[in-house]
Amino acid sequence: MRRILAIGYWLLAIGLIGSVSAQNIPAVPADSLPMDSTLADSEGDELEEMDDLEVNASGIPDWLTSHFSNDTLFVACDFGVLPRKIVVRTNNGDAVYKIAPQFVLGDTSLLNNHPADSIYRHIWTDERVNPYGNLFDSLVDDVHIPMKGFCLPAPGYVTSPYGWRRYRMHRGTDIKVQVGDSIRLAWDGQVRIVGWDPRGYGYYVVVRHDNGLETIYGHLSRPLVDEYERIYAGEVIGLGGNTGRSTGSHLHLEIRYLGNALDPATFIDFSTGQLKHKDEYVIGIKAIKQQRAAEAQMQWYKVKSGDTLSGIAKKYHTSVKKLCQLNKIKETSLLQIGQKLRVR
Numbered sequence: 001m002r003r004i005l006a007i008g009y010w011l012l013a014i015g016l017i018g019s020v021s022a023q024n025i026p027a028v029p030a031d032s033l034p035m036d037s038t039l040a041d042s043e044g045d046e047l048e049e050m051d052d053l054e055v056n057a058s059g060i061p062d063w064l065t066s067h068f069s070n071d072t073l074f075v076a077c078d079f080g081v082l083p084r085k086i087v088v089r090t091n092n093g094d095a096v097y098k099i100a101p102q103f104v105l106g107d108t109s110l111l112n113n114h115p116a117d118s119i120y121r122h123i124w125t126d127e128r129v130n131p132y133g134n135l136f137d138s139l140v141d142d143v144h145i146p147m148k149g150f151c152l153p154a155p156g157y158v159t160s161p162y163g164w165r166r167y168r169m170h171r172g173t174d175i176k177v178q179v180g181d182s183i184r185l186a187w188d189g190q191v192r193i194v195g196w197d198p199r200g201y202g203y204y205v206v207v208r209h210d211n212g213l214e215t216i217y218g219h220l221s222r223p224l225v226d227e228y229e230r231i232y233a234g235e236v237i238g239l240g241g242n243t244g245r246s247t248g249s250h251l252h253l254e255i256r257y258l259g260n261a262l263d264p265a266t267f268i269d270f271s272t273g274q275l276k277h278k279d280e281y282v283i284g285i286k287a288i289k290q291q292r293a294a295e296a297q298m299q300w301y302k303v304k305s306g307d308t309l310s311g312i313a314k315k316y317h318t319s320v321k322k323l324c325q326l327n328k329i330k331e332t333s334l335l336q337i338g339q340k341l342r343v344r
């Protein structure tokens, strides 16, 4: 029982997640690792039970083989909220119980003091763009964000604004760039995600800024930063591209607070490249919540053969005029089968 508990503890403490560059993290000589760690468990005896979790010849514990690349051990620990990832280079003969305590519980420089950590309740993960659950919803008062030190990520014109695109929400501003153009960081911060999303963002970078915002840079041809890297406004974080769900090279720029996308055009005047509010931006929490509530009421209908505007209006207890307004169509517009009409 004790043993099962011990393994359960480590399975909790050591989760294994996708690939991340390990190049910034120095190799750890096995003999420098603490042999007897009192960090992981105050009783100590459970750690001894883990002795048989030796890594194999390629530096991979047998029970974790499928998750490892040859020389890199991906370690994530869960301090009760969400996993944080750290990377450890392993040597032959290393044991998880020897490596993990130092990094999981010892090297707090990787685990703590991320930008705006207290705002984000110490949640830091590269697993999801928005891992913050309902943190935003729990806000009541307006949030004041310092704007100092801003750099425009790319100087192009806007090809598509933030907002509803027919029945899909577009959570960023699209800016024209050429493949290979420099994409620059908006404010000082730390890289949270360098990701690949073939059906969405393509190659993308997510940065947590010191001012509490997070920005996302999508459709890059090449990211040029690493996860955890500390970077500064104006640094090139990647090259413009056309990867993911994108037609024509452009930058998809998102600005988020606690995972909630905000309209970048309320921060930046893209025609001049200047901030609209130079010192401080106030996120109006009440207004955003009202907007979200309205969005939650929205409803769409997929046009079928034989449908008419008046028939659809009747079905949804609305008027043809209202349908035309919502969908920016005329009463005489021809409906197409499969077309989605907003009905609320």
Ligand SMILES: [Zn+2]
Pocket (backbone or CB within 6 Å): 160, 170, 172, 173, 174, 251, 252, 253
């Ligand atoms: Zn976009």
